[in-house]
Amino acid sequence: MTDTPSDTDNAVxxxxxxxxxxLYSAAHAFTQLYRPLLDKLGLTYPQYLVMVTLWKRDGQNVKELGRTLFLDSSTLTPLLKRLDAGGLITRTRNPKDEREVIIRLTEKGHALKTHAADVMRCIEEAVGMDAEAIQAIKASVDTIRDKIK
Amino acid sequence: MTDTPSDTDNAVxxxxxxxxxxLYSAAHAFTQLYRPLLDKLGLTYPQYLVMVTLWKRDGQNVKELGRTLFLDSSTLTPLLKRLDAGGLITRTRNPKDEREVIIRLTEKGHALKTHAADVMRCIEEAVGMDAEAIQAIKASVDTIRDKIK
DNA sequence: CTCAATTAAATCGCACACAATCCATTTGCA
DNA sequence: TGCAAATGGATTGTGTGCGATTTAATTGAG
Incomplete structure (x- = not known):
């Protein structure tokens, strides 16, 4: 029996x-970084991702949002209800296909986009790396994600 | 007004x-990759991280586990209670300092380490990249995490 | 045309995460 | 020594994530 300090097992x-x-801890660190900034907008980080997606293209249904964000309706439905309750979006059935629920930004939801620019600037500053370095890392991470998906 | 397909806003x-x-989506993808493997061991992904930490060094207190995993007691306490309920660990106050709770692997918890080797092999195979490439990406991700922490 | 298969959301149950707060123990300084 | 500050865990409340199931609408094969 070798007696290593604090019972460390070097085989593990x-x-x-x-x-x-x-990836797990870096993702959480980003959530923490965003939190104080998003608190001012009354958004959580996943809610912010939904808003970014809608600012890019309004009027998507739940399925489309889910494909973009890799989330399903069991996560999105309650989240969207909260955005609805906060007056940022509306949720209406598609008359052409009543199975779908179309998500649309309200005036208030649209207006929030202005403040989001500040958030993005703060994040970039905190990361403090040039765009190329960031994109290189992002490409690697995306490659791994797509391999294991 | 330019009429772009599907109302896409290219400024966003x-x-x-x-x-x-x-990072957010890659971390989730990993959790999904681990899920079927860990289901066989009766563990969730965060529980697995705790077990890996304990297999490496048994007898740590909650604070130490938290420092390693970037989690605090409000996350760890319920998780550790579940591992306790599953018979994988014990939770006992440190007689030298009654504020601390020492986490120790049971026989069963220790035995699970054998199966974990299979899990790691499956994951490596799924990622399908050589160790050097993986470590390079990991180093970049760690750098970013440490910058924003 | 009809009814079974498919699809889109919603619902339910469980397990994280984490801020805020509380409680017990220990520490350290006046 | 005595007591306020610090420390380690536990608790509470809110918001994800996701598997499994349910409900309603649409599609498509016979």
Whole structure:
């Protein structure tokens, strides 16, 4: 029996060497970074992602939003209800196909886009890397995500 | 008014160009990849991270686990209670400092380590990249996480 | 034309995350 | 020594995520 300090087992990988943990903890760190900024807009981070998606293209249904964000209706429906309750969006059935629910920005929801520009600037500043370096990392991460999806 | 297809606003960034979204979606993709493998062990992904940490070094308190995993007691306490209920760990106050709760693997918790090796092999195979490429990406992601922490 | 298969949302149950707060123990300084 | 500050966990409340199931609308094969 070798007596190592604090019972360390060197045959077992630490979480710190696992790529999945890097992504897990980095994603959480970003959520934390966004939180104080988004608090001012009354949004959570996933709600912000939905708003960004709608600012880009208004009038999408739940399925389309889900394809973009990799989320399904069991996550989106309650989230969208909260945005609705906050007066940022409306949810109406598509008359052409009553199965679909079309999400549309309200005036208030549209107006919030102005403040979002500040948020993005703050994030860029916090990351503090040039656009090329960021895009290179992003491309690598996307490659892995698409491989395991 | 330019009439673009589907009301697309090109002045707004899509989530697909945001690094934070890449990390967010890649982290979720990993959780999905792990799920069927961990289901066989009766673990969730965060529970697995705790077990990996304990397999590496047994007998840590909640604070230490939290520092490693970037989680606090409000997340860890309920999670550890579930591992306790599942017979994988024990939770006992430190007699030297009654504020601390020491987490120790049970026989059953220790035994699970054997199966974990299979899990890791499956994950590596699914990612399908050489160790060097993975470590390069991991290093970049860690750099960003540490910058924004 | 009809009814079974498919599709889109919603619902339910469980397990994270995390801010805010509370409680018990320990520490440290006046 | 005594007591306020600090520390480690636990608790509460809100908001995701997601598997499994349900409901309603549409589609398509016979």
């Amino acid at each position: 990988p630490d979480v710190s060497v696992m790529l999945c943990f890097s | 960034p899509d989530v697909s160009v945001m690094l934070c979204f890449s």
